[in-house]
Amino acid sequence: MHRSPRRFAANTTLQRSLASSVEAPKELAKGDAAVESPQPHPPRARPGYDPATDKVGVLLLNLGGPDTLDDVRPFLYNLFADPDIIRLPRAISWLQPLIAWGISTRRAPKAREAYESIGGGSPLRRLTDEQGAALRAALGAAGVPVTVAVAMRYWAPFTDAALAKLRDAGVNKVVVLPLYPQYSVSTTGSSLRALRECLERDPAARSMRFAVVPHWCGRPGYVSARVVIFFSAHGVPVKYVEAGDPYQSEMEWCVKLVVRELRARGLGNRCTLAYQSRVGPVQWLTPYTDDAIRELGAEGVHGLLAVPIAFVSEHIETLEEIDMEYRELAEESGIKVWGRAPAMNSYPPFIQDLAEAVLEALPQTDRAEDDPLTIKKIYRLAPVNRRAKKARHPWLRRVLKDMAIFGGGGAYMKPE
Ligand SMILES: C=CC1=C(C)c2cc3[nH]c(cc4nc(cc5[nH]c(cc1n2)c(C)c5CCC(=O)O)C(CCC(=O)O)=C4C)c(C)c3C=C
Numbered sequence: 063m064h065r066s067p068r069r070f071a072a073n074t075t076l077q078r079s080l081a082s083s084v085e086a087p088k089e090l091a092k093g094d095a096a097v098e099s100p101q102p103h104p105p106r107a108r109p110g111y112d113p114a115t116d117k118v119g120v121l122l123l124n125l126g127g128p129d130t131l132d133d134v135r136p137f138l139y140n141l142f143a144d145p146d147i148i149r150l151p152r153a154i155s156w157l158q159p160l161i162a163w164g165i166s167t168r169r170a171p172k173a174r175e176a177y178e179s180i181g182g183g184s185p186l187r188r189l190t191d192e193q194g195a196a197l198r199a200a201l202g203a204a205g206v207p208v209t210v211a212v213a214m215r216y217w218a219p220f221t222d223a224a225l226a227k228l229r230d231a232g233v234n235k236v237v238v239l240p241l242y243p244q245y246s247v248s249t250t251g252s253s254l255r256a257l258r259e260c261l262e263r264d265p266a267a268r269s270m271r272f273a274v275v276p277h278w279c280g281r282p283g284y285v286s287a288r289v290v291i292f293f294s295a296h297g298v299p300v301k302y303v304e305a306g307d308p309y310q311s312e313m314e315w316c317v318k319l320v321v322r323e324l325r326a327r328g329l330g331n332r333c334t335l336a337y338q339s340r341v342g343p344v345q346w347l348t349p350y351t352d353d354a355i356r357e358l359g360a361e362g363v364h365g366l367l368a369v370p371i372a373f374v375s376e377h378i379e380t381l382e383e384i385d386m387e388y389r390e391l392a393e394e395s396g397i398k399v400w401g402r403a404p405a406m407n408s409y410p411p412f413i414q415d416l417a418e419a420v421l422e423a424l425p426q427t428d429r430a431e432d433d434p435l436t437i438k439k440i441y442r443l444a445p446v447n448r449r450a451k452k453a454r455h456p457w458l459r460r461v462l463k464d465m466a467i468f469g470g471g472g473a474y475m476k477p478e
């Protein structure tokens with residue numbers, strides 16, 4: 063029998079302050095240049111949006127991170143207790159809480175040190191709130207006023223609080239926007255499963271209509287904003303990809319589009335893709351970022367510009383792993399010049415493009431088959447455990463291809 067892993071509650075003060083979600087944070091109200099708001103436009107009808115009857119919500123999905131050092135271990139517990147992160151055979155799935163407890167307890171001291179080195183916690187929540195505020199402003203300027211709520215997977219604000227916020231605001235149409243450019247079962251898939259589970263527990267929330275933007279790494283606003291060379295992406299275990307996770311092919315496709323953009327701008331730099339942040343003893347996607355850095359150093363490469371291609375906000379993986387660990391490794395490997403492209407955070411052209419993704423998805427809220435069922439469909443098609451084997455069958459691959467996972471919004475380009 064599958065038992066739900068126990069989830070640690072987040073620090074209650076923070077939960078109180080953030081369950082209320084994404085009203086513009088105070089520092090943004092002062093006029094932060096990065097999110098200087100476009101002027102709101104009176105609501106105007108567009109496909110999927112009738113100002114007379116519709117109240118639109120945007121549900122941003124993200125991973126979450128510990129707010130304080132005390133949060134590190136319970137945050138790690140939540141992460142490792144996720145069956146999309148540690149995939150156990152069904153027969154021993156009941157062991158997951160124990161395994162999660164063991165790994166989080168063992169990993170916590172090192173992770174705590176890393177979070178301490180970037181200021182004592184993850185900035186992901188603040189940056190995601192800022193992205194939400196900027197997105198709300200961009201959509202308001204397009205004549206679609208929205209309520210934005212953030213649903214973090216492993217730390218507050220959790221999905222149930224985010225759904226409650228949307229419901230309390232009277233929202234009847236929700237566009238679900240994962241803040242992961244590329245789809246992986248371990249990220250977007252897991253967040254969509256959490257959302258589906260919340261909807262199953264909460265019939266009132268099911269009265270809202272949903273549309274999902276499953277991935278957006280091919281959108282022009284994401285591709286053309288980058289000018290870089292050493293692409294470093296968060297990895298996943300190879301088994302995920304063998305089981306049909308589209309993450310690696312989306313990553314390679316995304317990098318190809320960025321490289322094409324670089325070439326079009328006359329930049330002939332060599333480009334490399336490598337994978338960072340592996341956890342545990344299993345084989346992850348290769349080449350590993352650390353091996354790639356060593357090899358490039360041994361080849362006599364003079365300078366490297368790291369590009370965090372899978373991350374849209376600064377957090378532990380950029381601020382500590384790339385900026386500190388990989389920089390040090392690069393220096394030791396003989397690389398003389400090291401740089402890192404910043405994450406997008408609330409960069410206006412990026413937010414503008416996300417706003418367009420939301421507007422393109424909005425008409426899907428009017429398709430009965432896309433209501434919370436979409437979420438089910440997408441997750442079912444994301445092959446985990448035994449479903450993974452089935453994904454090897456040509457017919458299921460065909461279904462996968464036709465369905466929402468590869469559907470995307472209008473401007474979305476399919477992998478070549
Ligand atoms: C592109 C995004 C990500 C993928 C794919 C992903 C897969 C994945 N991650 C772990 C284990 C850990 N991830 C951790 C932190 C972390 N991961 C992502 C993104 C992806 N993960 C982000 C944005 C962050 C940072 C969170 C923050 O600081 O706010 C951690 C915790 C840090 C640490 O101890 O190293 C772990 C652990 C697995 C096992 C996995 C695929 C199966």
Ligand SMILES: [Fe+2]
Binds near residue numbers: 296339
């Ligand atoms: Fe991760």
